Amino acid sequence: MHVSLTVNGQRAVTDVEPRTLLVHLLREELGLTGTHVGCDTSYCGACTVILDGKTVKSCTMLAVQAQGAEVTTIEGLAANGDLHPVQEGFWERHGLQCGFCTPGMIMSAVGLLSENGSPSEDEIRHGLEGNLCRCTGYHNIVRAVEYAAAKMRGEEPPAAEWEEGSS
Amino acid sequence: MGGGVVVSTTSVLGGVVKRREDPALIRGTGLYVDDLQLPGMLHVAFVRSPYAHARVVSVDASDAEGMAGVRAVYTAADVAHLGDLVTQVAVGKLRPLLAGDKVNHLGEAVAMVVADTRYGARDAADAVDVEYDPLDPVIDLKEAASDAALVHEDMESNVLLAWEGGPWGDEEAIAATQQAIADAKAQDDTVSVSFEAVNQRLLPMPIEPRSVVADWNVGYGRFTVHSSTQIAHALAGGIAQTFGLSLTDVRCIAPEVGGGFGCKLNVYNDEILVCFASQQLGRPVKFTETRRDAAGSTIHGRGWVATATITGTGDGQILGYELDGIADMGAYSQNFTVAIPFLGLFVGAGQYTFPTHWKVACVHTHTMTTDAYRGAGRPEAAYYLERAIDAFAREIGMDPAEVRRKNFIPADKFPGAATHIGFPMDTGDYETNLDALLETAGYEDLKAERDRLRTEGRLVGLGLATYVEVCGFGPSALVDLGFSWAAYKIPSGFSGSGLVRVQADGTASVIIGTGPTGQGHQTAWAQIVSNQLGIPVENIRVSHGDTAESPLGIGTFGSRSAAVDGSATYEAANKVRAKAADLAAHLLEASADDIMFADGGAHVAGSPDQQVSWSDIATLAYQPHRLPEGMEGGLEAHAVFSPGNATWPFGSHLALVEVDGDTGDVKLLRYIAMDDCGNVINPMIVDGQIHGGLAQGIGQAMFEDGDYEADGNLLKWSFVEYPLPTSADLPSFELHRTVTPTDINPLGVKGIGEAGTIGSAQTVVNAVVDALSPLGVTHVDMPLRPKRVWEAIQAAKTNGSVS
Numbered sequence: 001m002h003v004s005l006t007v008n009g010q011r012a013v014t015d016v017e018p019r020t021l022l023v024h025l026l027r028e029e030l031g032l033t034g035t036h037v038g039c040d041t042s043y044c045g046a047c048t049v050i051l052d053g054k055t056v057k058s059c060t061m062l063a064v065q066a067q068g069a070e071v072t073t074i075e076g077l078a079a080n081g082d083l084h085p086v087q088e089g090f091w092e093r094h095g096l097q098c099g100f101c102t103p104g105m106i107m108s109a110v111g112l113l114s115e116n117g118s119p120s121e122d123e124i125r126h127g128l129e130g131n132l133c134r135c136t137g138y139h140n141i142v143r144a145v146e147y148a149a150a151k152m153r154g155e156e157p158p159a160a161e162w163e164e165g166s167s
Numbered sequence: 168m169g170g171g172v173v174v175s176t177t178s179v180l181g182g183v184v185k186r187r188e189d190p191a192l193i194r195g196t197g198l199y200v201d202d203l204q205l206p207g208m209l210h211v212a213f214v215r216s217p218y219a220h221a222r223v224v225s226v227d228a229s230d231a232e233g234m235a236g237v238r239a240v241y242t243a244a245d246v247a248h249l250g251d252l253v254t255q256v257a258v259g260k261l262r263p264l265l266a267g268d269k270v271n272h273l274g275e276a277v278a279m280v281v282a283d284t285r286y287g288a289r290d291a292a293d294a295v296d297v298e299y300d301p302l303d304p305v306i307d308l309k310e311a312a313s314d315a316a317l318v319h320e321d322m323e324s325n326v327l328l329a330w331e332g333g334p335w336g337d338e339e340a341i342a343a344t345q346q347a348i349a350d351a352k353a354q355d356d357t358v359s360v361s362f363e364a365v366n367q368r369l370l371p372m373p374i375e376p377r378s379v380v381a382d383w384n385v386g387y388g389r390f391t392v393h394s395s396t397q398i399a400h401a402l403a404g405g406i407a408q409t410f411g412l413s414l415t416d417v418r419c420i421a422p423e424v425g426g427g428f429g430c431k432l433n434v435y436n437d438e439i440l441v442c443f444a445s446q447q448l449g450r451p452v453k454f455t456e457t458r459r460d461a462a463g464s465t466i467h468g469r470g471w472v473a474t475a476t477i478t479g480t481g482d483g484q485i486l487g488y489e490l491d492g493i494a495d496m497g498a499y500s501q502n503f504t505v506a507i508p509f510l511g512l513f514v515g516a517g518q519y520t521f522p523t524h525w526k527v528a529c530v531h532t533h534t535m536t537t538d539a540y541r542g543a544g545r546p547e548a549a550y551y552l553e554r555a556i557d558a559f560a561r562e563i564g565m566d567p568a569e570v571r572r573k574n575f576i577p578a579d580k581f582p583g584a585a586t587h588i589g590f591p592m593d594t595g596d597y598e599t600n601l602d603a604l605l606e607t608a609g610y611e612d613l614k615a616e617r618d619r620l621r622t623e624g625r626l627v628g629l630g631l632a633t634y635v636e637v638c639g640f641g642p643s644a645l646v647d648l649g650f651s652w653a654a655y656k657i658p659s660g661f662s663g664s665g666l667v668r669v670q671a672d673g674t675a676s677v678i679i680g681t682g683p684t685g686q687g688h689q690t691a692w693a694q695i696v697s698n699q700l701g702i703p704v705e706n707i708r709v710s711h712g713d714t715a716e717s718p719l720g721i722g723t724f725g726s727r728s729a730a731v732d733g734s735a736t737y738e739a740a741n742k743v744r745a746k747a748a749d750l751a752a753h754l755l756e757a758s759a760d761d762i763m764f765a766d767g768g769a770h771v772a773g774s775p776d777q778q779v780s781w782s783d784i785a786t787l788a789y790q791p792h793r794l795p796e797g798m799e800g801g802l803e804a805h806a807v808f809s810p811g812n813a814t815w816p817f818g819s820h821l822a823l824v825e826v827d828g829d830t831g832d833v834k835l836l837r838y839i840a841m842d843d844c845g846n847v848i849n850p851m852i853v854d855g856q857i858h859g860g861l862a863q864g865i866g867q868a869m870f871e872d873g874d875y876e877a878d879g880n881l882l883k884w885s886f887v888e889y890p891l892p893t894s895a896d897l898p899s900f901e902l903h904r905t906v907t908p909t910d911i912n913p914l915g916v917k918g919i920g921e922a923g924t925i926g927s928a929q930t931v932v933n934a935v936v937d938a939l940s941p942l943g944v945t946h947v948d949m950p951l952r953p954k955r956v957w958e959a960i961q962a963a964k965t966n967g968s969v970s
Contacts, residue, residue: 034195100425
């Protein structure tokens with residue numbers, strides 16, 4: 001089937017089997033391998049992308065359902081090459097280890113902050129509940145999102161725990 | 168050595184350095200195996216058994232073979248000439264590459280389908296018609312240990328061996344220990360507490376499913392294999408061994424690997440089988456697990472049932488600890504399978520001095536193989552021991568911290584302290600660590616607050632546990648005990664290696680034998696080398712995971728990379744420094760003994776303004792005609808580090824929980840950890856390792872359960888049925904540390920990958936049992952999901968233990 005959509009600002013037109021998942025279109029047809037597949041059941045969130053302004057799990061959506069949509073993947077997040085504040089937060093606060101869940105986690109965090117610019121720790125934790133990470137215990141993911149939220153509000157991010165000499 | 172100075176103006180070792188690997192990973196440009204698309208690449212799907220135990224009556228692949236895009240369907244007969252799956256600790260039944268006339272666990276591969284597309288391979292796998300004749304499975308561990316029915320009809324017993332201490336299985340010593348404990352029990356003034364507990368099976372579940380791409384080049388006669396493995400060199404050797412090739416005929420590459428936690432520390436049948444298919448079909452072949460494949464056909468961890476008995480006097484002196492258990496090996500032995508409880512045996516007596524008799528039998532069942540999952544034997548050992556200490560403390564009415572303190576191996580026994588099986592330990596100061604935890608946490612205040620809340624009827628509990636871990640494997644001499652890796656053609660085993668090369672422009676390439684699965688090697692190793700050479704971290708590039716270029720290293724597991732391969736890299740850097748000092752001395756017309764390295768170059772002591780850069784030094788090295796006579800060109804060095812012992816990190820953890828008495832829901836309110844992993848290379852990375860380790864231990868305590876049903880079914884196919892902890896389930900962690908460097912390696916580092924997991928499950932369970940203790944509850948098995956906790960509360964009420 002014919003499908004046309006816009007991905008990271010670029011128009012993409014391709015033919016796919018009707019059953020092709022959006023994530024496989026992105027990864028295997030368009031070569032955007034930053035979006036990962038972790039579970040096949042929409043539970044882990046590694047495949048999260050932003051579609052028409054909303055975060056979606058791209059392993060749960062058929063490519064043809066994205067007809068005409070605007071999709072942003074992790075590769076499209078750094079505008080003009082500059083890191084998005086959420087990407088910066090993950091780097092600054094050690095919000096990733098193996099990096100496999102990270103693209104989906106970052107996209108979900110971007111979605112969360114677009115709805116709530118000043119989330120509490122509890123709101124961050126519940127906001128990211130649909131994305132699983134097996135490496136970090138989420139501790140530093142929360143710190144990364146707090147960092148990004150402050151940056152996006154134009155404020156100085158909270159000091160890193162190691163800067164406070166906490167251990 | 169030349170130079171004779173260790174100078175760093177960077178203080179880079181021990182400091183926080185942002186990770187060198189992150190920019191690619193946060194931009195989505197890291198390459199994981201499943202991202203790889205090679206020209207002409209084919210895709211694999213497996214036909215897997217829906218039964219735990221059955222005869223395979225027939226396999227009819229004719230429909231599948233007739234489907235468009237299907238290249239081949241292979242069954243056991245096609246690969247029989249390759250033998251069983253190559254296995255290091257070959258005790259018990261080894262895994263056939265594909266099941267033949269019998270399947271022995273749910274999810275066992277019966278046939279392999281190769282097709283042009285991922286979707287096409289799955290369609291064809293569904294079209295393969297396998298007829299089974301189901302048989303009764305052996306699932307229950309006690310039933311398996313009784314040999315009432317055999318898992319494998321050609322074996323005499325389901326019991327493969329039992330790990331028992333005494334010193335190295337010394338029967339007289341074991342008998343003497345048992346007698347001492349029996350004598351203690353017979354004393355009038357002692358009490359014994361005994362309980363049976365399950366340490367349930369767990370599924371490792373890294374978020375990246377395993378993936379492998381094999382590409383046979385018939386012209387070169389060489390495999391290039393990309394795999395999401397923790398052990399690239401062992402995989403290369405395992406493939407070479409299976410196909411009768413040399414090590415140079417197999418190149419394995421582990422690119423970005425999306426978490427491992429031990430489950431990628433195996434050579435898998437699918438890795439061998441895609442090589443076979445690639446060789447047969449002359450095309451690259453990829454297999455990527457579905458999550459269902461990962462749940463049922465990648466190794467599992469834990470799976471023990473054991474009875475712990477602890478005996479002591481009312482003043483808190485423990486006079487004996489006994490563990491009698493059964494550990495589930497699954498249907499087939501793979502890389503380390505039967506060796507996992509052995510790692511538990513090492514630390515069976517934890518930080519304590521009391522006589523310990525520890526015996527765990529290893530049995531086959533009709534389930535997936537168990538092997539190394541984060542902690543691997545040590546969490547199980549620590550769980551039973553620390554639950555027992557708490558049970559004893561409760562019985563005699565003494566503070567659990569005080570009981571522990573009374574029974575610690577005293578700090579003045581180091582150096583020279585040994586475990587209960589006589590294995591020497593490196594360094595330790597357990598009481599200082601525990602006291603630091605209690606003071607930092609405000610233990611007395613927390614206890615008072617708990618007691619106050621109890622008077623309001625709230626079920627609040629405090630849980631304490633300590634641990635000592637054996638890791639940083641080494642010693643090299645493990646090779647002589649049979650853990651030789653010879654099955655994978657890499658018999659150098661438990662040493663480590665690193666290679667440091669200063670490039671002509673003064674930047675440095677570091678190539679290491681082990682590869683990370685998220686532990687930040689590219690950063691930590693750059694810090695080690697930067698500290699020795701004064702080359703800035705940003706000018707050091709660390710590469711790993713490609714067996715064609717990297718020196719031999721067995722892999723990243725058992726919290727060993729920094730201690731062993733990090734130490735090798737440190738020594739390689741020192742060799743480079745010594746040569747660079749000679750080169751700089753030549754340039755500066757000085758003695759090598761007077762050369763100092765600082766600020767990205769070298770100078771003569773006392774004359775920092777006369778500096779030569781690393782580029783100047785390297786340029787000279789690569790223009791050998793300018794060198795003084797007798798000096799070799801080039802500026803690189805390789806070192807092998809042979810550890811004389813494992814390392815022995817330790818720590819103390821404290822948890823505060825509240826249980827909802829109406830629903831059984833457990834809320835983890837605070838988690839405070841005081842870990843001691845010796846020196847720290849990068850505190851940010853070390854804390855991150857502890858965070859993740861805690862989440863996995865807490866996951867076992869509260870959420871995860873990989874146990875099979877009685878009929879051999881595994882109802883854990885997705886993250887819905889097998890719930891990993893989510894961000895909403897966990898609190899922020901409070902981490903602290905004491906620092907007791909090891910003397911086993913020059914960096915003084917012990918390893919931190921598994922400590923969080925080893926220390927945490929029992930800490931949480933002790934807290935929940937403490938919370939429920941006013942009701943008379945003394946034990947609840949993991950995972951502490953609401954239903955189980957609620958049932959424990961109801962049972963206690965029914966028993967009338969609550970007034």
